[in-house]
Amino acid sequence: MAQEAAIHLSGVTKRYPGVVANRDVELKVMPGEVHAVVGENGAGKSTLMKIIYGMVQPDSGTIEVDGRAVHFRSPREAIEAGIGMVHQHFMLADNFSVLENVILGSEPKSGVRIDFDTAATQITDLGKRYGLPLDPGEKVERLSVGERQRVEIIKVLYRGARILILDEPTAVLVPQEVSELFDSIRDLKRQGVTIIFISHKLDEVLEIADTITVMRGGRTVGTTTPAQVDARELAEMMIGSELPSPETRESTVQDRVLLEVSGLSLANDVGRALLKDVSFKVHAGEIVGIAGIEGNGQAQLVDALIGLEENATGRIVLAGDDLVDNEARDRRAAGMGLIPEDRQRQGLLLPSPLWENAALGHQYRRPFARGIWMDRREGRRQTEEIVRRFRVKTPTVDVPATALSGGNQQKLVVGREITAEPLVLIAAQPTRGIDVGAQAAVWEELKRARAAGLGILLLSADLEELxxxxxxxHVLFKGEFVARLDPAQVTPEDLGTYMTGAAKQVAV
Amino acid sequence: MRGTRFLTSVVAPAIALLIAFVLAGFALLLVDINPLDAYREMWNFGITPESLISAVNRAVPLFVSALAVAIGFKMGLFNIGVEGAYLLAALLAAYVGALYSIPAVLHVASILIVGMVVGAIWNGLAGWLKVRRGVHEVISTIMLNFIAFNLSAYLFIEHLKAETGGLTTATDLIPATGWIPSLNPILVGLGMEPRAGSELHGFLVIAIVLGVGYHLLVNRSRFGYDLRASGINPAAAHASGVNPKRMVISTMLISGSVAGLVGMSELLGFQHQYVQDFPVGYGFNGIAVALLGRNNPVGMAFGALLFGFMNRAALILDLRGVPREIVTIIQGLVVLTVVIVYEIISRYVTRRTVAAAARAAAMLEEETAAA
Structure with missing residues (x-):
């Protein structure tokens, strides 16, 4: 008798106003396998996982778990059926211990008391069995990103999950942590846990998965195994055409220094150093990359450069002028541009029309302003120009920014910064959370601007992009530059070593 | 989006108004009063020419107060301190204005400027406290209101009231050069015959100018862009080069200077001196009108007229033995229902806009693919 599938979806369709997020999705996950679901951003992976986890109800189609038809109305019902999800963004209370986080919401009781001792033993046992070592008493705020992820996995296992959904689990990890995660996944598999692994990183998928289902445009376009395909073929299945690459090898670096930062330091209110003596140069036509695990001072570096940190000390010399005491608007006027790492938080006015969004950061000068007034006509015209040149998909420049997809929002942000012709552009995570097509477009524009003599400071968590x-x-670790590397010779693993602080160059 | 404006600017308030009157009707039924009779009485009394003039006179300070509040709202600042600012401003402007007599336009202008400066300083204090000490403006403006009430009472009684003993306690009368003439000649010109004692205050013209100025400042100027950006997304505004501290200070100064004008219609158009029972409450009711008009100048004008009309029409209820507090209840209900109905409709509109944009983007995609 053929083995029953752990999860079997058939003909699943989910429509949202104006878009079909999932269409006739077929997915068959066998018990005890690692099943990867790959696809570019917007291909429908997230919606599919939300359907399996009961967060979203499909419009049509059937879902079977262990051969029985199910209709989850909430994640609670999915959890009861043995399905657990580890989200890409961790949902942990930082000031709670590992133990408290794990049992939160399903506390073991003895009478009215919470039975911490039993829970601690269980957590330690789970950790041993699945190769996820953790100290139950440790506060989560003291854990590394990889350890936090372990807490999330333990949390799900503690609730009795036998089917584990991992949503982009490697997005936040450095290479060393990724290999630790993969060891854990192999342990989990040996213990009979079924794993659904969501990713768009193909080499990782090929390394860890037993079976791969590819999604494109809301549909499942095929199922294969790592033995049958290579990364190139997989990528072509994913995007339906050839894969773009960030590669730029011909150098356009000029002798002219546009931005020279020296001795840049910043401390927080209680005197802890957030940036320590950071120095670097950006030449015309040069892209200077900053690598580092999130939270090592990238955000502070950007804020200090753009003028949002009043307490920064040191020198920030842009085209010969020291701007360290100038505020943000003066620095913009002097030729500094910014693609913020979180476009919705720092880069957009979501309810406002596109043309007002295109003005953001440039609202004080032509073509968006004339004298003390906004120039609505010229502003619209400029925005139409940006929309055309950067292929922002929108009906008009009067729709609110919130109506655009993430990729199109990002193209607008990139477009408005590049068309403003700054001397130096600070690009923080310029392709985060956008689809392959938009990513290629952003890379293309950055390369073109670089060739035209723009100096770019690139901060990215995507090591390949970097x-x-x-x-x-430059590698940033705990607010300090610990290494300066030549991208032509460095591997992601080397970078990871510096990023975790495991190594440090003596003379940077 | 065709029809969107109509939905949000006409349909939403109309529905809200209807709901509010129905709910208030139930309140009237509870005290054994036929709501239809009460409403009919109010309507019949409210549409007499004298009532309409009075309603507009009541609406003008409410509108100015709403403008002051709305400027703050636009950048996410809640200026609760309009009340204190306008009382203090009216007292000091009345006192200063009575000290001298210069040609009419200059005299009126100088009195208005005194009021604006006092209001700006008073609300500016709250801005300064927020920027320097991180005191939330809601807390500081409420506290400053209490200080303003008592400070003005003290100054009035101890220092600024007229020495000549009259029947009323008041500051000296402002010379006639400092009065704003009534608009009755214009009404007569339009073929209306206002009864004696029923005067349309001339400050109406200044209020209209302020409304237009508000629109230009908020929706057309660079400053207004920074203001709105700060209100919609402070982090993005900051990153775009808006200095948040300076923005708080200037907004509170502008809001306060408008607040300083709230009492001027009453002062320069009618009383001509600060009297002990100078009308209070415009500052607080202005918050309701700003909410009602959703910070839109035309919307706030309608809101102020509605409130003015209802306040005037309520006078008849006393004579008919109906508690006129019912009107206050209706006003409260109107504000609540407008806020709720608007929220529902704007969610619907946003959903529709997003869906339309997504469809358009998908069509563009297909065109690109085909090309």
Whole structure:
């Protein structure tokens, strides 16, 4: 008798106003396998996982778990059926211990008391069995990103999950942590746990998965195994055409220094150093990459450069003028541009029309302003120009920014910064959370601007992007530059070693 | 989006108004009063020419107060301190204005400027406290209101009231050069015959100018862009080069200077001196009108007229033995229902807009693919 599938979806369709997020999705996950679901952003992976986890109800189609038809109305019902999900963004209370986080919401009781001792033993046992070592008493705020992820996995296992959904689990990890995660996944598999692994990183998928289902445009376009395909073929299944790459090898670096930062330091209110003596140069036509695990001072570096940190000390010399005491608007006027790492938080006015969004950061000068007034006609015209040149998909420049997809929002942000012709552009996570097509477009524009003499400071968590685009890479660790590397010779593993602080160059 | 404006600017308030009157009707039924009779009485009394003039006179300070509040709202600042600012401003402007007599336009202008400066300083204090000490403006403006009430009472009684003993306690009368003439000649010109004692205050013209100025400042100027950006997304505004501290200070100064004008219609158009029972409450009711008009100048004008009309029409209820507090209840209900109905409709509109944009983007995609 053929083995019953752990999860079997058939003909699942989910429509949202104006878009079909999932269409006739077929997915068959066998018990005890690692099943990867790959696809570019917007291909429908997230919606599919939300359907399996009961967060979203499909419009049509059937879902079977262990051969029985189910209709989850909430994640609670999915959890009861043995399905657990580890979200890409961790949902942990930082000031709670590992133990408290794990049992939160399903506390073991003895009478009215919470039975911490039993829970601690269980957590330690789970950790041993699945190769996820953790100290139950440790506060989560003291854990590394990889350890936090372990807490999330333990949390799900503690609730009795036998089917584990991991949503982009490697997005936040450095290479060393990724290999630790993969060891854990193999342990989990040996213990009979079924794993659904969501990713768009193909080499990882090929390494860890037993079976791969590819999604494109809301449909499942095929199922294969790592033995049958290579990364190239998989990528072509994913995007339906050839894969773009960030590669730029011909150097356009000029002798002219546009931005020279020296001795840049910043401390927080209680005197802890957030940036320590950071120094670097950006030449015309050069892309300077900053590598580092999130939270090592990238955000502070950007804020200090753009003028949002009043307490920064040191020198920030842009085209000969020291701007360290100038505020943000003066720095913009002097030729500094910014693609913020979180476009919705720092880069957009979501309810406002596109043309007002295109003005953001440039609202004080032509073509968006004339004298003390906004120039609505010229502003619209400029925005139409940006929309055309950067292929922002929108009906008009009067729709609110919130109506655009993430990729199109990002193209607008990139477009408005590049068309403003700054001397130096600070690009923080310029392709985060956008689809392959938009990513390629952003890379193309950055390369073109670089060739035209723009100096770019690139901060990215995507190491391939960083290595592919940069002319020089600095590694930021705990607010300090610990290494300066040549992207032509460095591997992601080397970068990871510096990023975790495991190594440090003596002379940077 | 065709029809969107109509939905949000006409349909939403109309529905809200209807709901509010129905709910208030139930309140009237509870005290054994036929709501239809009460409403009919109010309507019949409210549409007499004298009532309409009075309603507009009542609406003008409410509108100015709403403008002051709305400027703050636009950048996410809640200025609760309009009340204190306008009382203090009216007292000091009345006192200063009575000290001298210069040609009419200059005299009126100088009195208005005194009021604006006092209001700006008073609300500016709250801005300064927020920027320097991180005191939330809601807290500081409420506290400053209490200080303003008592400070003005003290100054009035101890220092600024007229020495000549009259029947009323008041500051000296402002010379006639400092009065704003009534608009009755214009009404007569339009073929209306206002009864004696029923005067349309001339400050109406200044209020209209302020409304237009508000629109230009908020929706057309660079400053207004920074203001709105700060209100919609402070982090993005900051990153775009808006100095948040300076923005708080200037907004509170502008809001306060408008607040300083709230009492001027009453002062320069009618009383001509600060009297002990100078009308209070415009500052607080202005918050309701700003909410009602959703910070839109035309919307706030309608809101102020509605409130003015209802306040005037309520006078008849006393004579008919109906508690006129019912009107206050209706006003409260109107504000609540407008806020709720608007929220529902704007969610619907946003959903529709997003869906339309997504469809358009999908069509563009297909065109690109085909090309």
């Amino acid at each position: 290595i592919g685009l940069s002319d020089t890479i």
